[in-house]
Amino acid sequence: MEVKDVTRMRELEKENAELKKMFAEMSLENRAMKILIEKSSNVSGEKGSC
Numbered sequence: 001m002e003v004k005d006v007t008r009m010r011e012l013e014k015e016n017a018e019l020k021k022m023f024a025e026m027s028l029e030n031r032a033m034k035i036l037i038e039k040s041s042n043v044s045g046e047k048g049s050c
Contacts, residue, residue, distance in 0.1 A: 001009075
């Protein structure tokens with residue numbers, strides 16, 4: 001492997017780590033929004049049945 005190949009590999013590894021972090025954050029936000037929507041639909045459903 002040449003120096004430029006190693007440099008490029010390190011750049012790709014860094015980008016991959018950043019993308020994994022972004023994915024984890026987006027997944028967490030998505031899960032939180034789903035929970036919030038479920039709770040809000042349950043609350044509005046309960047209010048409508050009274």
